[in-house]
Amino acid sequence: MRQVVMTRPREIVVEDRADPTIVEPTDAVIRLAATCVCGSDLWPYRGVQDVDHQVMGHEYVGVVEQIGTEVETIAVGDFVVGSFWASDNTCEICRAGYQSHCVHRTIMGSIGTQSERARIPLADGTLVATPGQPDADLIPSLLAASDVLGTGWFAADTAQAGPGKTVAVVGDGAVGLLAILAARRMGAARIIAFSRHADRQKLAREFGATDIVETRGDEGAAEVVALTGGLGAHSVVEAVGTQEAMMQAIHSARPGGHVGFVGVSHDVSIPGELLFGTGVHLAGGPAPVRRYLPELIDLIWRREIDPGKVFDLTLPLDRAAEGYRAMDERRAIKVLLTV
Amino acid sequence: MRQVVMTRPREIVVEDRADPTIVEPTDAVIRLAATCVCGSDLWPYRGVQDVDHQVMGHEYVGVVEQIGTEVETIAVGDFVVGSFWASDNTCEICRAGYQSHCVHRTIMGSIGTQSERARIPLADGTLVATPGQPDADLIPSLLAASDVLGTGWFAADTAQAGPGKTVAVVGDGAVGLLAILAARRMGAARIIAFSRHADRQKLAREFGATDIVETRGDEGAAEVVALTGGLGAHSVVEAVGTQEAMMQAIHSARPGGHVGFVGVSHDVSIPGELLFGTGVHLAGGPAPVRRYLPELIDLIWRREIDPGKVFDLTLPLDRAAEGYRAMDERRAIKVLLTV
Known part of the structure; x- marks a missing residue:
């Protein structure tokens, strides 16, 4: 063969x-x-x-x-x-x-x-x-x-996407895009997609994204916080696997919020003080x-x-x-x- | 005054x-x-x-x-x-x-x-x-x-202590001891306390601990894994705040298990690869x-x-x-x- x-x-x-x-x-x-x-x-x-x-x-x-x-x-x-x-x-x-x-x-x-x-x-x-x-x-x-669908689904589920929730998605690859579809199916009220590519933004909207943020890192996270009345998203999906994406995800979440991460981690290190200070729930891994x-x-x-x-x-x-x-x-x- | x-x-x-x-x-x-x-x-x-x-x-x-x-x-x-x-x-x-x-x-x-x-x-x-x-x-x-009670309670709750669960508790200070009491009230089947002090072991047992592990770090975590049929605990409370305690907690949890951490983090850094690989849920902070x-x-x-x-x-x-x-x-x- x-x-x-x-x-x-x-x-x-x-x-x-x-x-x-x-x-x-x-x-x-x-x-x-x-x-x-x-x-x-x-x-x-x-x-x-x-x-x-x-x-x-x-x-x-x-x-x-x-x-x-x-x-x-x-x-x-x-x-x-x-x-x-x-x-x-x-x-x-x-x-x-x-x-x-x-x-x-x-x-x-x-x-x-x-x-x-x-x-x-x-x-x-x-x-x-x-x-x-x-x-x-x-x-x-x-x-x-x-x-990719199962992984996006798990990420949205782990991030506790659900009715009334605001969900932010870091990563506009297939997994991130399908996490948007999953969050929509789970009843999310608002879905914020990070993306700077027109074709992916289009698909993100088709799958249910209500907002697109084109900035990244701390700046991108600050935009999500601003879009959510200064609180941050209830649920955040991390579907990249880099340090920047992980920090962007944690900083996009509100205190007590949930980050579901499915990007394969490469040299990612999460400061305990940050996780302690924010009270963000973090879970993920291979779906x-x-x-x-x-x-x-x-x-x-x-x-x-x-x-x-x-x-x-x-x-x-x-x-x-x-x-x-x-x-x-x-x-x-x-x-x-x-x- | x-x-x-x-x-x-x-x-x-x-x-x-x-x-x-x-x-x-x-x-x-x-x-x-x-x-x-x-x-x-x-x-x-x-x-x-x-x-x-x-x-x-x-x-x-x-x-x-x-x-x-x-x-x-x-x-x-x-x-x-x-x-x-x-x-x-x-x-x-x-x-x-x-x-x-x-x-x-x-x-x-x-x-x-x-x-x-x-x-x-x-x-x-x-x-x-x-x-x-x-x-x-x-x-x-x-x-x-x-x-201390509210913090131990939050830690046990965040670690999803509940009926039928095996709960391990890192830290035998007041918070760790009261996380044991909380886990017992939440119906945990088995509660493993890490402690090397006779007086604290005694109180841990009074509060509901069923097993005591006197070793620490990777060795202590390996003991919890051995006590749980090679899987690890469903729920782990981290009530210290050091790197060693955090790693001990994560390594004591089974894949997909939950770690609730309430020790105030001091220079703690969590490898993304470890969290990804184990699928452990991590959440905590000020209760x-x-x-x-x-x-x-x-x-x-x-x-x-x-x-x-x-x-x-x-x-x-x-x-x-x-x-x-x-x-x-x-x-x-x-x-x-x-x-």
Whole structure:
């Protein structure tokens, strides 16, 4: 099969690799219907994170081709969506809703789903089957559920977005944009998007943003405080992962407010005095997408949400390198790869 | 009147000062029934925090002697308990339960309640009257509600202590001990206290601790993880304020667990990567004691809890210096000063 490999920063190749097989009796093998490039793939692409001939990709939707002898709830032929963490969905951590920290978890990025086929560990726990074979136009949205939608949803949920709340979103990538969609679905009264790109501002408004702030850092946070009667937002999503973004998020929140952070932290350090002084709640990390998948699939299936709009460039898998370049240069918000 | 002043680190004097008067029409003046020394008073006492002829004390119970013209709900003669933050209890932040961040807040430490009388700003918002004049034996517990009980309660609440939960408590001072009492009242199944002092271990068990861990830092956290089937505690209270205590707290929590931190942060820095990787929820700061006061006063009045046990040394106000020394040398958990 064909599979994307990042040989070193800024070098993406598509190689022929052996088809995956069942290794554990709890595995499934799927044939991908679509996959995509993640904002987090840009960290190694840009050399911020080490990389050496790494298979890439952790988002996936597709059809089950094989199952291990212990797989019970997933059948060959099912169309499935799974999280970027494989999880048993039965351990105490999973049952508490933190499947991304499952005691038996496997990160799908180590397997690589920018490929024609993929082995999915712990298939019963990891995969959720759709009610039937999806119409083609639903596939981008179902693929979004695999990570960016689920991650944005978790961020908004962790930030306690809800009726009557003002929500600010730091980061106008796919996750930030979908956190806006999530906050709107959760009933937020006002959603402030930080963005200085016209195309992203447009999508932010489509997804439910009521205000756009173009400044950043302390200046941007001060603007949110001013927009909220001097108090700050009730809920803030941080979807970047830098020190500046984290400080911007904390300073945008009101005392006792909630920051949900899902940008992969890179050299971020949070002063205890700041957190103590502001009384802001801080929580985040890799999103337990699996917790939300049944609800998200249902909303997509009933066409109540259209998160697939974040894909503004579609390329065949063999042209993955172009997709990475487009995202790196911010010419694309998110790139879908057809398989 | 007599009032405690910290002239410089390790020097406590009791001076004659003018009696307080009504300054704002929303003020009250109380005659204190008792006051006390706080663990946080030890930071300047030990020279970790600057101090120069500072009036001291922020915990108080007593009888209302005067009220301003706009005070409506508090009357002369009422026995009252208040928080260490004066707050209007009507602003948007107060109504959300974060009275310690009230937009009109005043920190009582700037007024000083280790004194015979004190001016209480925003009396209607700040003070809660007891159902009648308390029996003498209730006064230590009511005084504890003013800060250490309310702070321990907030920490346990923020850490989401509750039925079936395992709660670990970092810090065996009065706040940590009362966080144990709070966690027990909230229905925690198991409460692990970090303590290496026999007298504090004894009180921790009286308040509801089921396990004692004598090691600290990473070693202590590893012990909590081992005691909880390799997962960590659901809820952790941090009631110290140092880097070691914060790291011990985060490492003691399970993925997706909650840390409530109320130790006043001193040079604490939290690595974003750690918080991201563990998925631990972190929140704290100065406790909004006012939120809990009606409930706490009720529990004390009905003699359902006895938080006053944390006072293991009672001295007259004029001997405050001895009290500071006893707490500094850990010969006393908490010192009550009679007025």
